[in-house]
Amino acid sequence: MLKRRNTTTKEAVLSVLTSKRRAMSQDAIMQQIGVNADRATIYRVLNRFCEDGLVHKIIAEDGKQYFAVCMKCDETKLADNHFHFRCTSCQTIECLPEAVHFSVPNGYNVESVNCVLTGVCPQCS
Numbered sequence: 001m002l003k004r005r006n007t008t009t010k011e012a013v014l015s016v017l018t019s020k021r022r023a024m025s026q027d028a029i030m031q032q033i034g035v036n037a038d039r040a041t042i043y044r045v046l047n048r049f050c051e052d053g054l055v056h057k058i059i060a061e062d063g064k065q066y067f068a069v070c071m072k073c074d075e076t077k078l079a080d081n082h083f084h085f086r087c088t089s090c091q092t093i094e095c096l097p098e099a100v101h102f103s104v105p106n107g108y109n110v111e112s113v114n115c116v117l118t119g120v121c122p123q124c125s
Contacts, residue, residue: 009037013045014054014069023058023066023084023093058084058093060116066093084116089124 012033017024020032030042037045046067049055058066083100086093093116100117104110 008035009033009041010045010049012037013042014049017055017067017069021069023068023095025064025066029067058116059114060086060093061118068093068095083113085121086116086118087121087124088118089120092121094121 012035013029016029016032024032026039026042026046029046030037030039033042046055046057049067050057055067055069058068060066083096084093085096096117100115
């Protein structure tokens with residue numbers, strides 16, 4: 001893998017994602033980073049983080065992209081294709097800490113999963 005140059009923008013984006021401990025949209029990240037960077041730069045940084053396995057991308061049912069450093073996945077080593085949960089009350093998106101099991105009809109071979117379950121989280125229940 002090609003070694004990537006560390007920049008102030010990269011450090012700021014990763015710091016925000018790590019400190020917030022939840023999935024965030026690009027717009028929310030831009031509001032929090034505290035450095036002057038344009039949308040294209042932030043987008044490139046986030047996608048490079050995804051390529052390098054530092055962050056994963058979650059695509060919600062409305063097509064909006066969210067990015068997260070999966071804190072709960074560190075110990076359990078969930079696959080990149082794990083499930084997420086979006087709370088309709090507090091609007092947070094988080095990695096589910098346990099595997100969600102599903103099945104597909106015979107003959108289908110699942111290669112990738114992008115699943116966001118939607119409902120009310122335990123804190124809002």
